[in-house]
Amino acid sequence: MQLVMQIGSGYGLDQGAWRMPNATTDAYTDIDVQVELAKIAERGKIQMIFFADTPALTNDISNQPPQSPMDPIVLLTALARESEKIGLLTTISTTFNHPYNVARQLKALDVVSNGRIGVNFVTTPNPMAAMNFEEKVPSRRERYEQAHEFIQIVQGLWGSWEEDALLLDTESGKFADMDIF
Numbered sequence: 344m345q346l347v348m349q350i351g352s353g354y355g356l357d358q359g360a361w362r363m364p365n366a367t368t369d370a371y372t373d374i375d376v377q378v379e380l381a382k383i384a385e386r387g388k389i390q391m392i393f394f395a396d397t398p399a400l401t402n403d404i405s406n407q408p409p410q411s412p413m414d415p416i417v418l419l420t421a422l423a424r425e426s427e428k429i430g431l432l433t434t435i436s437t438t439f440n441h442p443y444n445v446a447r448q449l450k451a452l453d454v455v456s457n458g459r460i461g462v463n464f465v466t467t468p469n470p471m472a473a474m475n476f477e478e479k480v481p482s483r484r485e486r487y488e489q490a491h492e493f494i495q496i497v498q499g500l501w502g503s504w505e506e507d508a509l510l511l512d513t514e515s516g517k518f519a520d521m522d523i524f
Contacts, residue, residue, distance in 0.1 A: 347391045347432070348384050351410060353377055358407040371408045377418055378425045391430035391461065394418065398439045399471035416448045423456035432461035437490040439467055439476045445493075446500035466490050 353370030354360040361368055370376040384392055394415040401410055412418045415433035423431055431452070435445055452460050466486035467473075473480045481489065505523040512518075 345391060346389045347393050348389045349393045349395065350377070350380055350384075350412075351394075352408045352412055353380070354408055356410075358402070358410075361408050372413070374418070374421050377412070378422060381422045381426050381429060385426050385429040389429060391432050392422070393432040393463075394434070396434045396436075397467060397469055397472060398436055399469050399475055401469065401471070416452060419460070420452055420455055423452065423459065428459070430459050430461055431456055432463065434463045434465050436467040436472065437464050437493040438481065438486050439472055439478070440493075442493050442496035443500065446497045449497070450501060464490060464494055 349356065353373070353376050354366065360366060361370065367373060367376050381392055394412050396411045396415045419431045419433055422429075435449075449460060449462060466483075466489070468480050468483070468486065470480055480486075505520075507520070508523050509519050510517045
């Protein structure tokens, strides 16, 4: 069994928590608050923290914070550098992202975190998200077909570098072996 904690946007999942006495009202934009929450979770033997994400505002922020962090990849990168063992998981939309960018971001996060990342790929049916990308929401069937192809491409990109491709040989001047990419 895994103990996973969903942090939300820095206040937990109660949309009124930002107004509680002694709450850090700017936790949404204060990365130090997020880091401290991750460290507390790690000390408490939580095995993974999770940030749900959608590429759109999903609630009225006139009186409550957004439900998702500003950018989960940036946030998880900071948390990776400030934690040691806790797993780092986020949601990524296969509907409104490009496989190459996602593969690159997740691989970089994997390296920064020493292999502590996880991803929850989702299809996004949210019309507000579609508007952010000047697109329409594809049908359910199209979204799932796209997701299948998206994941295959991401996995293929991750496997495109052999483990010994980086030579880093200063004497010969060879940085990488392009024959085994």
